[in-house]
Amino acid sequence: MVGLLAALAGVAPAGPVLERREPCADRDPQRRAFFGDLHVHTRFSLDASTQGTRVGPREAYRFARGEPIGVQPHGPDGAPRRTLQLSRRLDFAAVTDHAELLGETSVCETPGLPGYDSLVCRVYRRWPRLAFYLMNGRASRDAPAADRFAFCGPRSIYCLEAAATVWAEIRAAAEEAYDRTRACEFTTFVGYEWTGSPEGVNLHRNVLFGGDVVPDLPVSYFEAPSPAALWRLLYRRCAKRLPGCEFLAIPHNSNLSGGLMFDPSSNQQMTPAHAAAWAQAEPLIEVMQHKGDSECLPGVGARDEACGFEKLPYQTFAGKYVPWMATAPTGRNFVRTALGEGLVWQQRLGVNPFRFGLIAGTDTHLGTPGAVSERDHPGHGGAGTPAMTTMPPGLADDVEFNPGGLAVVWAEENSRTAIFESLRRREVYGTSGPRLTVRFFGGWDLTEAMCDGLPFVEQGYQGGVPMGGVLAPPPSAGVAPVFAMWTLRDPGTEREPGTPLQRVQVVKGWVEDGEAREHVYDVAGNAAGTATVDLETCEPHGDGYDSLCGVWRDPAFDPERPAFYYVRVLENPSCRWTAHACNATGVDCAQPATIGEGFAACCDPAHPRTVQERAWTSPIWYVPAPAGTGSR
Amino acid sequence: MRRWWHGWVVVWCAALATVPVPYTGVEDGWVPALWMLVMAAVAGAVGLAEGGWVPWQLAAVLGVQGLLATAALALAARLLVPPLEAFASPRASWLVGALVAGLGAVAWCDVYRSPVVANRWTNLVGIWG
Numbered sequence: 001m002v003g004l005l006a007a008l009a010g011v012a013p014a015g016p017v018l019e020r021r022e023p024c025a026d027r028d029p030q031r032r033a034f035f036g037d038l039h040v041h042t043r044f045s046l047d048a049s050t051q052g053t054r055v056g057p058r059e060a061y062r063f064a065r066g067e068p069i070g071v072q073p074h075g076p077d078g079a080p081r082r083t084l085q086l087s088r089r090l091d092f093a094a095v096t097d098h099a100e101l102l103g104e105t106s107v108c109e110t111p112g113l114p115g116y117d118s119l120v121c122r123v124y125r126r127w128p129r130l131a132f133y134l135m136n137g138r139a140s141r142d143a144p145a146a147d148r149f150a151f152c153g154p155r156s157i158y159c160l161e162a163a164a165t166v167w168a169e170i171r172a173a174a175e176e177a178y179d180r181t182r183a184c185e186f187t188t189f190v191g192y193e194w195t196g197s198p199e200g201v202n203l204h205r206n207v208l209f210g211g212d213v214v215p216d217l218p219v220s221y222f223e224a225p226s227p228a229a230l231w232r233l234l235y236r237r238c239a240k241r242l243p244g245c246e247f248l249a250i251p252h253n254s255n256l257s258g259g260l261m262f263d264p265s266s267n268q269q270m271t272p273a274h275a276a277a278w279a280q281a282e283p284l285i286e287v288m289q290h291k292g293d294s295e296c297l298p299g300v301g302a303r304d305e306a307c308g309f310e311k312l313p314y315q316t317f318a319g320k321y322v323p324w325m326a327t328a329p330t331g332r333n334f335v336r337t338a339l340g341e342g343l344v345w346q347q348r349l350g351v352n353p354f355r356f357g358l359i360a361g362t363d364t365h366l367g368t369p370g371a372v373s374e375r376d377h378p379g380h381g382g383a384g385t386p387a388m389t390t391m392p393p394g395l396a397d398d399v400e401f402n403p404g405g406l407a408v409v410w411a412e413e414n415s416r417t418a419i420f421e422s423l424r425r426r427e428v429y430g431t432s433g434p435r436l437t438v439r440f441f442g443g444w445d446l447t448e449a450m451c452d453g454l455p456f457v458e459q460g461y462q463g464g465v466p467m468g469g470v471l472a473p474p475p476s477a478g479v480a481p482v483f484a485m486w487t488l489r490d491p492g493t494e495r496e497p498g499t500p501l502q503r504v505q506v507v508k509g510w511v512e513d514g515e516a517r518e519h520v521y522d523v524a525g526n527a528a529g530t531a532t533v534d535l536e537t538c539e540p541h542g543d544g545y546d547s548l549c550g551v552w553r554d555p556a557f558d559p560e561r562p563a564f565y566y567v568r569v570l571e572n573p574s575c576r577w578t579a580h581a582c583n584a585t586g587v588d589c590a591q592p593a594t595i596g597e598g599f600a601a602c603c604d605p606a607h608p609r610t611v612q613e614r615a616w617t618s619p620i621w622y623v624p625a626p627a628g629t630g631s632r
Numbered sequence: 633m634r635r636w637w638h639g640w641v642v643v644w645c646a647a648l649a650t651v652p653v654p655y656t657g658v659e660d661g662w663v664p665a666l667w668m669l670v671m672a673a674v675a676g677a678v679g680l681a682e683g684g685w686v687p688w689q690l691a692a693v694l695g696v697q698g699l700l701a702t703a704a705l706a707l708a709a710r711l712l713v714p715p716l717e718a719f720a721s722p723r724a725s726w727l728v729g730a731l732v733a734g735l736g737a738v739a740w741c742d743v744y745r746s747p748v749v750a751n752r753w754t755n756l757v758g759i760w761g
Contacts, residue, residue: 137686
């Protein structure tokens with residue numbers, strides 16, 4: 001049904017991804033957790049290059065595989081002044097540079113190309129930060145009303161040709177880094193970011209392709225002025241035209257969308273076909289990243305003190321750069337609200353457009369996928385402070401930003417096919433950085449014994465659906481769904497040990513009297529949360545858990561009401577990156593002389609010095625049978 | 633012999649190029665008024681060459697603040713320099729020279745800052761990138 005409706009809207013249902021490769025030696029039918037980062041910018045993104053990033057896609061993939069790379073600032077000889085290296089390599093990654101100015105950036109950097117000597121390119125090389133505003137504004141704020149730059153030549157041919165060259169390099173880098181041997185150690189995806197920003201609000205989407213068959217050029221905001229137009233063009237240029245070409249789009253930073261990310265007015269009128277197209281094209285959403293958390297807003301919906309996590313104080317980028325344009329975020333910017341609205345649309349239209357699985361990412365603009373350490377946060381640049389030749393004094397990033405998170409998939413093996421299928425079926429979760437392991441199943445016959453010796457995973461798959469799934473119809477009247485969840489703490493590394501777990505929660509949303517409601521249940525662990533952290537040493541104190549398991553039956557289940565359930569795992573409190581940086585610099589708030597330039601935020605109580613790192617699973621949905629049908 | 637130039641105009645011109653004044657709107661910082669006017673002109677030139685709303689917005693934000701700073705510095709110079717010249721007469725030219733030299737000295741200090749060109753406090757050379 002959803003597939004048929006999506007086809008009517010110009011977004012056909014996805015077929016299986018086909019690839020030619022050696023079978024993986026290590027394949028687990030019960031699936032393993034693979035950790036990755038699907039939101040990575042390199043020097044091909046204008047906002048990265050204009051703040052000093054010289055890391056390209058190849059270096060980014062090397063970094064993801066655990067190799068050290070040099071990053072900005074650069075000395076007069078061009079040598080990088082910082083070296084970064086992951087303490088634990090990633091399993092998969094995708095470079096997702098902005099589509100909009102791929103060619104323009106290349107033209108301005110390549111002597112001899114037509115347009116290199118244009119005024120805009122001279123500004124780009126002389127005052128990169130000024131060029132960032134001038135060029136980025138053109139690509140996001142002015143597009144699609146404006147054409148590309150005049151220096152792009154007739155019909156923008158110079159910039160499109162340059163973009164094709166860059167796109168080919170991105171594809172080649174992904175292909176070279178993809179491990180097609182039986183070892184299956186590392187997977188890459190070809191991808192990019194569609195950077196639509198009408199009126200300055202963030203409607204950005206990352207586009208991922210399932211294999212190596214991709215369009216000749218990414219579909220940018222210049223060609224596709226709305227998300228719906230993006231899906232339609234992608235369908236025409238990818239799925240319809242190129243056999244084996246599959247894609248999905250992942251919205252991100254709804255916290256900066258001015259409330260429009262999930263508003264049909266930012267897209268097109270919500271019809272059943274449009275809702276189906278939305279659900280088809282966008283099975284996932286990035287719930288948290290470098291520029292803040294988008295799960296929920298304190299004071300909106302259920303009482304949930306844990307929502308106060310990595311929140312930005314503004315709801316658009318205009319509000320960041322132009323103080324008098326700053327407005328406070330509202331609930332409409334947040335994923336939990338959208339999940340609830342999706343249920344309401346489900347009731348009205350019979351289709352849920354917002355059936356989002358949850359992942360997280362870094363959105364690094366240094367080309368450093370998976371650099372999520374709070375202890376060593378390098379600043380992810382992009383929207384932050386440039387560091388062309390020197391590091392800014394003080395904190396390495398804007399104080400309201402954070403190191404970002406990771407995407408985790410449950411897949412049979414580490415291959416494109418297996419991971420892309422996991423993404424499409426939403427058997428994924430996000431973490432705010434730690435490598436937490438989380439299983440989550442829902443069904444009607446799951447039992448308490450799952451936490452007491454029964455093979456948890458086997459029982460989960462046999463008796464229910466995993467995260468991202470939809471519950472089967474209730475087997476009989478009067479039963480309520482049961483959810484089983486199991487989580488392991490991040491073991492961490494010798495230098496940066498993982499933090500014990502505090503608790504596991506179930507977040508439930510449902511529709512009542514036509515409105516979305518929500519409630520947060522503590523299911524396992526210590527809800528009182530007595531553990532603390534020493535802010536001067538960052539040493540943790542108090543009890544926590546290495547693993548937690550819980551089986552929970554919905555005590556307020558109403559079979560007539562659609563609902564979603566997702567799990568949130570909270571660690572004990574730990575030091576935020578700012579606390580690590582402040583301590584490392586010797587800031588003592590009692591002695592003003594120790595507070596160096598740029599470190600005033602260390603002693604500002606408005607900025608938290610601790611965080612509760614966490615994981616969010618994709619929801620499991622319950623959909624009542626349409627009235628009179630007796631089945632779904 | 634009456635001078636062909638006014639002391640306050642000379643000081644004003646030096647101040648335009650050297651006195652750090654605050655700006656805001658697109659990030660914020662402390663820069664010479666002349667810097668703001670030049671950046672506004674660059675943004676305006678891009679607007680002329682390429683069209684689009686953002687270059688004109690940038691040019692307006694920087695240009696208006698640059699002109700306001702220019703006017704404020706003119707007013708300050710016009711009000712402060714002539715009485716000082718009268719006080720220093722007949723060494724008024726020396727006084728003007730000393731004021732200009734003082735402003736020149738300021739330019740060597742790290743009193744300017746703009747994210748557009750530098751991520752830390754810098755001097756006049758640094759603020760021009």
